[in-house]
Amino acid sequence: MSAMDSSFDEPDYDYAASIAGRAMRSMAEQRIAPTPANFAVWFLYFGDGHEDLRNAIDLLIDHNRPFDARTNQDLFKTYVAPQVSAAVVDTSERLQALMGAAKEFLATAIADNHSQMQGISEVADQGKAGVDPKALVAQLMNELARAATRATRLEAGFAEKTRELDVIRDSLSRSEERARTDTLTGLANRRALDEFLRKAQATAAWGEPLSVLMLDIDHFKTFNDNFGHGVGDQVLRLMAKVLREKVREQDLPARYGGEELIAVLPDADLATCAEIAERIRHALAECTITRRSTGEVLPSISVSIGVAQYRAGEAITDLIERCDRALYLAKGSGRNRVVTETELDRVGTAG
Template sequence: MAEQRIPPTPNNFAVWFHYFVGDHDDLRHAVDLLIDHNRPFDNRTNQDLFETYIAPDADVVALETSERLHALMGTAKEFLATAIADNHSQMQAISNVADQSQAGVDPRALVAQLMNELARAATRATQLEAGFAEKTRELDVIRDSLSKSEERARTDTLTGLANRRALDEFLRKAQATAEWGEPLSVLMLDIDHFKTFNDNFGHGVGDQVLRLMAKVLRDKVRKHDLPARYGGEELIAVMPDADLGACADIAERIRRSIAECTITRRSTGEVLPNITVSIGVAQYRTDEAIADLIERCDRALYLAKGGGRNRVVTENELDRAWAAG
């Protein structure tokens, strides 16, 4: 942590403890990738790592939900036991009326007694029905809470895009499909000179810009693609059923759209300098590890930055750059 200049906060300690003991493969891979590419462990990256791979809130929600379900099931058992007891009581009462009818008791008294028992049974049934309806509504609340908790656990809080956890899950599924011959491509974009922009205008404005980049990415990719926040100011899109050329075309539309954006500082109305992005594009190769695909895309991104920024570079240019180099 000292070598990477990471502040010794409890959340950061939790991340690096699990990294050190090696009990979380996805976390280890993510940190190793950041280190290998000399990425800074700034506050935003550290928070992303914690929220994506440690995420204690999910455990808290799970515990609270478990306790609520336990109490709900206990109440449901009580309702059922009451219903069974009431049924036995009602059957016994009706049986008693039947016995009295055979003994020659006044029919009017028997009818009154029978109507009274049926009215009591109807009242109990109505009360039980109301109780079950209430518990059904509570179940709906619990289901909604679990759904929202799951969504939060898979969403980056700043940009609203998928986070690393959701990205890794989507990539694994997309890889399985790609092994059957379907194309799979990814694009990765990084905001040019973002550190300088943050230094000049502050992290609040930087966050505003990052949210704008995320919106452009979300709007330009297809419905079945996954736009996600990869880390820091890097965003990524996974594109099933898209070859390298199709992915590069979408990447170019994203680049142009961002370059044409006019960004206004909310607090003052000041028009800020134009923002540009560099984008790398790569296509999955059969039987390769997903990490190799991402690494190749990342190298294409940095070739775009080294080539002057504000451009799209595909993995094909990596081979040409290597041959020329």
């Protein structure tokens, strides 16, 4: 059952009212607009289940992240939005029509077989009755020709429906891919990220290393304020392109939220992950950004990157939280740099 399905269960009135009250109070504390979509997110947050949503919001709160419009939209799209779209409904209807057609084809084939068997039986009976062999051969040839025609017609019909099924299969594959992809950056979204992390954690439990890196644009708010959100989106797409190109084939680059991107690196220790992070940072620093509308060359961008490695037995949220802390240490210590979790330990010891 999807998150949206469970939100329409019929809970006890008092329980539902209590959850709704807690949701509205928390939205007010976080200065979140009380829209239906935002309310759905926070109602599920305080309801039973939905651990992934709760972990995501808790992490944002723990790090004093603002719940801006983009973050709220990401939460809704990832954890609440119903996955059944008009395309899926259309696909279901087309499948029903194809199954009906297949049943008709099969029924026709069965009827034709019966007709063919009956015709051949009649020819055989005439042979026993002493009918002219030439006439029998002619009748038999006629029955076989009719059978061949029916078979060709059925084969053509099945071939056409097979092609339709291929189209539907491709459509479903594209729909599934869209449901797992962030629309702005083209990277994996939070739903795909969570699934990948669960699988990677299972592999890491057998001793394989697993690392993550998280990157954030330095002074992105100032960049947006000066040049507009359209240019900001262009920068995010550039970040995503560089991230996708610099990680390995087996890695998963994803949009974590807002301007933060993340990459999960199975079978990579901390040093390997830090090396890849440094390549990403360097490549972005060398990028030239041109404003599409005017051709104006904009100031270069830089990113801060945090890196952490999975520790046996820990929750994935602990790994992400440690990586996030490393990212903020990178920002707090001058920006435009890569910081690994080992520096967190040094900071903690020095403190």
